[in-house]
Amino acid sequence: VTAYIKETGDDSILDVMTPFDNDESKSTPLSDHLKRSFDHVINNLGPHGLPLIGRADWNDCLNLNCFSTEPGESFQTTTSKDGKVAESVMIAGMFCYIGEEYAVLMEKTGNPAEAKRA
Numbered sequence: 001v002t003a004y005i006k007e008t009g010d011d012s013i014l015d016v017m018t019p020f021d022n023d024e025s026k027s028t029p030l031s032d033h034l035k036r037s038f039d040h041v042i043n044n045l046g047p048h049g050l051p052l053i054g055r056a057d058w059n060d061c062l063n064l065n066c067f068s069t070e071p072g073e074s075f076q077t078t079t080s081k082d083g084k085v086a087e088s089v090m091i092a093g094m095f096c097y098i099g100e101e102y103a104v105l106m107e108k109t110g111n112p113a114e115a116k117r118a
Contacts, residue, residue: 002101041095046087053086
């Protein structure tokens with residue numbers, strides 16, 4: 001999104017109604033999707049302060065079910081034997097870049113409070 005806006009100067013894309021889960025009845029402006037994505041990362045950190053993998057990661061083809069007693073169960077749906085969950089250094093690295101881009105975007109589009117929070 002930020003690359004598109006930088007290239008075109010067109011920030012009206014932030015107002016485009018965009019569905020969640022391909023359900024048009026759950027559409028909100030694209031800017032809301034960005035905020036919710038940002039919030040999801042900062043509100044789901046693991047014990048080392050890194051983003052949790054959750055149910056999907058940068059490499060969705062991973063299927064390390066070593067923590068599961070159920071054959072075929074994805075590792076993303078389980079915790080380890082000691083109750084810990086997987087953190088992602090890759091997501092953390094991407095978030096460092098994208099988080100800064102998000103903050104700059106919020107500042108440039110007249111949302112200094114959100115920029116400061118980011």
